[in-house]
Amino acid sequence: MSDSPAAPSRTKASGVKAALASVSPVPGAPKPDAIFVGDSITRSFGGLAAVDVSHLEVQRGSITALIGPNGAGKTTFFNVITGFDPPNTGTWSFEGSSLAGTPAYKVAREGMIRTFQLTKVLNKLTVLENMRLGAQGQSGESLFRALIPAIWRKQEDEITERALGMLEQFNLFHVKDEFAGSLSGGQRKLLEMARAMMSNPSMLMLDEPMAGVNPALTQSLLEHIKELRETGITIFFVEHDMDMVRDISDWVIVMAQGSIIAEGPPADVMRNPAVIDAYLGAHHDVALTESGESLTDTSVSLTKSEES
Amino acid sequence: MDWLTVFQNSLTQMIGVSAIIYCLAALGLNIQFGYTGLLNFGQAGFAAIGAYAIAVTVATLGWPLWLALLFGILGAIIFALLLGIPTLRLRADYLAIVTIAAAEIIRQVARSVSLNDYLGGSDGISGKYAADWYALNPLPVGIDTALIRFSRNDLWVVINGWTLVAIIVLLTWLLVRSPWGRVLKSIREDEDAVRSLGKNVYLYKMQALTLGGVIGAFAGVIFAVAAQSVQPDNYSTTLTFFAYAVLILGGAARVFGPVVGSMIFWFLLVFVGQALNNAVKAGYISSSILRPDQVGQVQFMLVGLGLMALMIFRPQGIFGDKKELALDER
Ligand SMILES: Nc1ncnc2c1ncn2[C@@H]1O[C@H](COP(=O)(O)OP(=O)(O)OP(=O)(O)O)[C@@H](O)[C@H]1O
Ligand SMILES: [Mg+2]
Numbered sequence: 001m002s003d004s005p006a007a008p009s010r011t012k013a014s015g016v017k018a019a020l021a022s023v024s025p026v027p028g029a030p031k032p033d034a035i036f037v038g039d040s041i042t043r044s045f046g047g048l049a050a051v052d053v054s055h056l057e058v059q060r061g062s063i064t065a066l067i068g069p070n071g072a073g074k075t076t077f078f079n080v081i082t083g084f085d086p087p088n089t090g091t092w093s094f095e096g097s098s099l100a101g102t103p104a105y106k107v108a109r110e111g112m113i114r115t116f117q118l119t120k121v122l123n124k125l126t127v128l129e130n131m132r133l134g135a136q137g138q139s140g141e142s143l144f145r146a147l148i149p150a151i152w153r154k155q156e157d158e159i160t161e162r163a164l165g166m167l168e169q170f171n172l173f174h175v176k177d178e179f180a181g182s183l184s185g186g187q188r189k190l191l192e193m194a195r196a197m198m199s200n201p202s203m204l205m206l207d208e209p210m211a212g213v214n215p216a217l218t219q220s221l222l223e224h225i226k227e228l229r230e231t232g233i234t235i236f237f238v239e240h241d242m243d244m245v246r247d248i249s250d251w252v253i254v255m256a257q258g259s260i261i262a263e264g265p266p267a268d269v270m271r272n273p274a275v276i277d278a279y280l281g282a283h284h285d286v287a288l289t290e291s292g293e294s295l296t297d298t299s300v301s302l303t304k305s306e307e308s
Numbered sequence: 309m310d311w312l313t314v315f316q317n318s319l320t321q322m323i324g325v326s327a328i329i330y331c332l333a334a335l336g337l338n339i340q341f342g343y344t345g346l347l348n349f350g351q352a353g354f355a356a357i358g359a360y361a362i363a364v365t366v367a368t369l370g371w372p373l374w375l376a377l378l379f380g381i382l383g384a385i386i387f388a389l390l391l392g393i394p395t396l397r398l399r400a401d402y403l404a405i406v407t408i409a410a411a412e413i414i415r416q417v418a419r420s421v422s423l424n425d426y427l428g429g430s431d432g433i434s435g436k437y438a439a440d441w442y443a444l445n446p447l448p449v450g451i452d453t454a455l456i457r458f459s460r461n462d463l464w465v466v467i468n469g470w471t472l473v474a475i476i477v478l479l480t481w482l483l484v485r486s487p488w489g490r491v492l493k494s495i496r497e498d499e500d501a502v503r504s505l506g507k508n509v510y511l512y513k514m515q516a517l518t519l520g521g522v523i524g525a526f527a528g529v530i531f532a533v534a535a536q537s538v539q540p541d542n543y544s545t546t547l548t549f550f551a552y553a554v555l556i557l558g559g560a561a562r563v564f565g566p567v568v569g570s571m572i573f574w575f576l577l578v579f580v581g582q583a584l585n586n587a588v589k590a591g592y593i594s595s596s597i598l599r600p601d602q603v604g605q606v607q608f609m610l611v612g613l614g615l616m617a618l619m620i621f622r623p624q625g626i627f628g629d630k631k632e633l634a635l636d637e638r
Contacts, residue, residue, distance in 0.1 A: 082504070083503075084500065084503070084504075103503075103508075104500075104503040104504060105502075105503045105505075105506050105507055105508050105509065106506075108503070108504055108505060108506035109506040113504065113505070113506075114504055115504075116500070116501075116504070120498045120500060120501035120504070121501070122493070122494045122497040122498060122501060123497055123635045124493065124496075124497055124632050124635055125490070125493060125494060125497065129490055132487070132490065133490055133491065133494050133502070133505055133507075134505050136505075136506055138487045140486050140487030140488060141487045141488050141490075141491055141507070142488065143483075143488055143515050143519075146482070146483055146486035146487060146488035146489065147479065147482050147483065147486070149482070149486065152486065152487060156487065179631070179632065179635055181635035182635065195505070196504075196505075199505055199506060
């Protein structure tokens with residue numbers, strides 16, 4: 001799926017930015033080249049409408065953030081579109097083919113690979129085995145071919161080589177032979193992301209990838225994600241860390257109480273009163289962030305004043 | 309009876325027909341439960357299918373043994389599909405409930421009066437239905453030494469039985485170190501993670517259930533051929549739970565776990581029973597404490613205690629990896 005990894009840097013990024021510049025920043029805005037299109041997707045739990053998205057598009061090759069307060073329905077939305085949770089209504093398509101009702105494993109094979117908010121590493125497998133599992137189209141994964149190592153040995157070696165390279169990038173090389181269950185919380189997040197990359201996704205969906213990852217590593221991961229975009233991968237991620245959102249996203253979609261309430265480039269969205277309302281409640285008296293002051297800054301100062 | 313005989317009997321049973329039967333049943337469970345995490349509590353049902361497939365087709369219909377064997381394998385595959393199709397998409401406990409019930413249904417059907425003419429009711433089917441196969445036995449005599457003792461026929465069964473075990477162990481070893489085995493082990497850990505990476509979890513679970521069930525059917529085949537009879541009550545849930553005891557004793561998700569577990573289990577069971585018997589008869593244990601007819605129960609109590617002690621001091625089984633087990637507690 002990926003183009004040449006040696007593509008000149010920033011061209012993709014600036015291309016995406018240019019393409020998105022013409023998009024009007026309104027909820028459900030159509031994109032010039034959408035890789036994902038969803039329509040009237042709803043999911044309710046009992047009486048609670050956890051997801052109620054009338055229209056949503058994700059621009060191909062972009063880094064698109066999905067933000068919103070706790071309980072907004074972001075994870076549920078991810079679960080629905082990746083086939084992990086059946087919606088009440090809705091249709092959606094990826095790369096032009098409809099995916100509604102498609103089982104999760106087929107969604108993944110279509111190139112939409114997701115990670116989980118609560119990390120799902122395979123504890124009793126080594127880190128390297130976790131990585132190998134991510135690779136697609138393994139002939140040794142068929143029952144009968146598995147019996148003859150000669151059939152799959154070469155592919156396994158290639159997969160291992162790729163896995164080791166990936167582990168290096170994600171700072172996990174030194175723990176490659178440990179059980180994944182012995183990793184720290186942050187390391188598990190990294191492993192899950194690296195494992196997803198082993199699948200060669202065309203759209204990588206990350207649910208709070210940076211939660212629990214130390215700041216120094218966050219920086220290098222941000223760079224890494226930007227590089228991924230340069231290889232043509234679309235990244236659609238949920239994140240609460242506004243610094244990260246502002247730093248890397250081309251486009252931000254804001255969800256509150258199940259619906260999309262705002263969309264736009266990061267700086268605009270974070271100044272949007274509706275968004276600040278959603279995060280802080282309707283009757284806040286915090287000045288809107290004129291000087292580029294971000295939401296996190298506001299909330300940090302709020303918590304600080306509460307503590308003192 | 310003297311102590312040498314006790315020892316001889318114990319060693320003989322350690323590698324005898326029962327050990328083979330429970331080893332096979334546990335080898336099947338190892339693929340299902342050990343590697344994939346599927347709770348099949350109906351292994352006795354698979355064994356019954358293997359045993360009855362042989363008995364009915366060979367004794368009643370006069371089929372050759374090899375054809376009967378294929379029929380038994382087919383029966384186990386169909387049984388696995390019947391159990392798996394409705395349950396493997398659901399939570400793990402559904403399979404447990406359905407398998408335990410289905411195995412009991414098989415046993416009750418086998419002993420039902422209305423099918424008496426075909427399945428022999430509670431008496432089962434006996435007869436010389438593996439005579440052709442026993443006729444192939446090239447051994448001139450059995451074996452009778454101070455340590456082990458087999459009749460000519462038993463020795464033939466034991467040699468073939470352990471050969472079958474060796475083949476299945478080899479296949480298991482090949483499978484679990486392949487990418488296929490990696491998917492199974494991952495399913496045991498977290499199905500959703502495996503789905504999110506594009507693997508058809510349902511298909512793999514079905515394959516594991518079927519493969520383990522077919523191996524379980526071989527246990528019944530050996531049972532039927534060795535005893536030259538099948539009786540429905542040999543295929544009660546006790547067989548399944550003994551097989552689990554064997555598996556956990558040896559160490560689940562270890563290729564050799566069932567082999568070692570089964571040997572130890574049968575050695576201990578026979579040794580404890582015969583030693584108690586011997587001690588009571590010789591007057592070491594006064595009959596006011598233990599009467600000869602109570603030995604059977606006490607034998608199982610002591611073996612049960614032994615298994616409990618093992619679970620306390622070595623919860624991962626003989627072969628298991630303690631480090632791996634500790635990961636559950638995080
Ligand atoms: N399985 C479920 N059963 C019942 N209610 C659920 C279930 N899953 C989610 N919900 C509800 O749906 C709403 C949206 O939850 P969701 O996990 O999607 O939020 P989120 O936006 O991911 O929040 P966070 O940022 O805290 O992760 C919440 O009110 C939650 O209580
Ligand atoms: Mg969430």
